[in-house]
Amino acid sequence: MSIKLNHVSYTYSPKTPFEYEALRDVSLEIKDRSFLALIGETGSGKSTLVQHLNGLILPSEGEVQISHYLLSCENGKRKYVDLDRQEEFKGKKYRKKQFNIRNLRKYAGLVFQFPEYQLFEESVLKDVSFGPKNFGATDEEAEQMAKDALKLVGLDDSYLPRSPFELSGGEKRRVAIAGIIALNPSVLILDEPTAGLDPQGEKEMMELFKKINDAGKSVILVTHNMDIVLKYVDEVVVMHDGKLLKQTTPLKLFQDEKFLTTTAIEPPFVFKAAKALISNGLNLNLNNVKDIPTLVQEIKRIKHE
C-alpha cells in the first residue's frame, strides 16, 4: 500500500486577504515499509503535507493517491476516483451514492502533536475502541483491537477501566497513540511524538515505532530531533517554504555540509564527533554510527585491530 503525492500544491483561504500557499508542487512517494522523517522549520509545510496523506486535506492542485483512491480538485470541486472499481465521485454528492471519506483515514493513521487532548471517553478501553468502532468494527472486535494496541504501547490490562483524565502525561500520550494504532493503518504518521517526554520515555516510544516498522508498517515521523533521525530512520525528507527540497538518507544529508548551512539544520553531536575523529585519521565506518553505543563499538573495533 503506497501513498503518492503528484505535483501537489495547497493554498489556505484562497481568494481572500488571508490567502497562504503552504505547499508548492510537492511530489513524494511513501513506499511500503518506509521509515521516514519529515523535517523542516515551522511554516515549511510539514503539517499541511502530512494532512494530505490521510485525506484530511485535499490538494488545491495535483493529485494524491492513497492505495487505490485518487484524490484531486477539479475546478474547485473535489474529485475522488476509485481505481479498482473505476468509479468517480465529484463534488459533494454523486447522485445517491456519496464517497465515504472515511475510507481514506484507515490507510494512514495520523497522530497530531500533543495528542493527549483528543481523549474524551470514560475509560481507556472505550477511548481506544472509539476509532475502530467508527470504521464499522463491532463492539467485541473494537475492544479486542483496543486491547492489542494498548499492549503494544506498553499499557497492561489494569489501565483498561481507568479514566484517561487521571493518567500522567506520558500515559495519556500512549493511550492517544494506541487509539490510532488500533485502527491498524498501513502507514503510521506521527507529529513530534516524543515532544515533552523524558529521555527514557523517548527511547521507549522510538523502540515502539521501530517494532511497528519491523512488523511491516510504514512509519513517518515529523521531528526536529536529529538524534532520532540518525538513529532510527531510513529516509529523510526536507521541507522548506512549502517545497520539498531533498529526499535522501540521514547519512547523506548530514554529510552535505553546504545544504546543512543553507537550511540551518544541525546534525546530531554524535555524528559531528564521528566526523571529527574520521578527519583526524580514525578509520570509523560512518554507516555503523547511529548513537553513542554504536560509536563506541566502532571505536572499539578500530582500536583492537
Place this chain on the structure above:
Amino acid sequence: MKEKIAIELKNIVFGYLKDIVNIDDVSFTVKQGDYVTLIGHNGSGKSTIARLITGLLLQRSGDIEIFGEVMTDDNVLRLRKDIGIIFQNPDNQFIGSSVRDDIAFGLENDCVPEDKMEGIVEEYSKKVGMYKFLDKEPTNLSGGQKQRVAIAGTLARHPKILIMDESTSMLDPKGKREILQLIHQLKKENPELTIISITHDIQEAYESDHVIVVAKGKKIMDGKPDEVFSDSKKMVEIKLDIPFFKRLNMELEDNGLDKYEANSLDGLVEKLCR
C-alpha cells in the same frame, strides 16, 4: 562582600491531596544574582516548587524566605511583587488582547500612573525585541514571540527574582534559542537579577551557576554543575538526561576504554587519534 540570599526553602513538605506527599522535606538556598537551574524527571515536583515559592500554593510545613523575610498569608502579596514567573504555555499567560495590553496588565495591577505606562510598555517591548509587534494580537504571534511578551510584562514590574517554569518546553528549536539568548542577555544587563530556570535542557544546566536536582519530590543533589554532573550513573538512574561527553565517557568506561575518556571534542580527538 557578604552574599545576599534571595530565596531559602527550609524543610518544605507539600501534597496536593490529603494522603499524598509531593514535596518531601526539601531545603535549599539561592544566592542573589545566581543563575540557578532546577532539573528533574517529569512529575518530580519542579513546578510545584516554583508554585510554592510564588505563594500560589501553601506548604504543609516548613518556611519559605524571600530576602530573609518569611512568607506568610499577610505578606505574600507584597513579596510576590519581587518575584516574576514565566509559565510553560505561551497562550495561557497571555492576558491582554494585544502585545501592548499584555505588557500593561502588570502595570495596571501595580497602579502605575497612567501617563507613565506608555513609556514603560514601549521600553520593555524594545528590550525583548517586540517593539514592532506592539499592536499584534496573540493569535498572530508564534510561541517564542508570546513568551517574549510574557518576559517583557514580567520584567516591567522590576522583580528581583525571575522564575522560568519550563518556559521553552512548548517551543520549537528556533523559539527555544530565542528565549535562551534573551535570558542570557537580560542576565548580563541585570547582574543583580536572580534567575531560577526549571528546565529539561541539560546543556543549560551545565552552564548555570548552581544546579538543584529533584526526583520524586526529594532533593537529590545541590551544587555547582561540575559536582552535580560528576555522578553520571545516578543521573541516568533518576531518569535524567546527561551531557553528551558524560554519556560518552560512561559508555567508554563500560566497554573497557576508560583511557579515551574526554570532556571535549578536541580532547577526544587528542586521545583517540594521536
Place this chain on the structure above:
Amino acid sequence: MNNIALGRYIPGNSFLHKMDARIKIISLIVFFVGIFLSYGSSVQNFIMYGVYFVILFTLLKVAHLSFFSVLKSLKALWIMMLFLLVINTFAVQTGDVVFVINNFAVHEDGLVRTGYIIVRLILMITLTTLLTSTSKPLDLTFGLEWLLGPLKLLRVPVHIFAMTISLALRFIPTLMEEANKIIRAQASRGVDFAEGKLKDKFKAIISLIIPLFVSSFLRSGELADAMETRGYDPQGKRTKYRRKHWKMKETFQIIGCGCFLAAIILLAVYKPDFIATVQGWF
C-alpha cells in the same frame, strides 16, 4: 458594501466607527426607547417607524453597510415572524375586519400587532448590528464597563464582569483554533462531523466538546495563576492603560442624543397628528 455576519466587527473609518463606544451604546438605548413609545394611533406609529427606517438607512450608508445583508442574516427569523403572524391573527379578534379567508375573519388589530412586533424586531436588530459592526469588541466592553460604573456603588462587581468579558473575547480565536485541532484529530480517528445517524452525530459532538471543556478548565487554572502572579487583585485598585478621552466632539454628540430623546418623548406625550401637520404645510 459589506456583507454582515450578524454581530461581527467590520473594520472601517466611517463617522460611526470613530464615534466613542459609550455614546453609541447610549444612542442605542435612546433609540430603543423611541421604538417602544406610542405616538398615537397605529398609523402615527408606523409613520414614526418609517422615519426611524430612514435614519437607519442613512446610518448604514455612512458606515458602508448594506441593509439587504442584514435582512438576509435575518432569514432564520422569518419563520418565527410568520408563526407570530398566524398566532396573532387567530388570537386577536378585535378591530375592523380586514378580509375573510374560508369563513374566518382576519381582524385589523391582529395584523397591526404583528406589524409592530416585526417592525420593532427589524429595527432593533439592525440597530444592534450597526453598533457591533462599527465598534471593536474591546471598546464595547470598556464602554459598558464605564456606563455600568455607577452600579459599583451598589456593590455590583462591574470591573470583574468587564475583565471576564475581555478575557473571553481575547480567547475566542484561540478556542476556535483549538476546536479546529480537535476536530482534525477526531476526524483522523474516523469521526464524521457532517454525515451519520443522530446517535453518531451526538457522539461526534461529544468527542469535540469534552476535550474542549477539559482544556478550557485547565487553561483557566493556568490563566488564574498567571494573573495572580502578575499582581492581579480583583478587589484591589487598578489603573487603566486604555483611557477614554472625553472631548468637545463627545459633548456635542451627547447633547445631540439628549435632544433626540427629548424630541421623541415630546412627540409621545403630545401625540400631534402627523398627517394633519404635513397637510397644514401645503
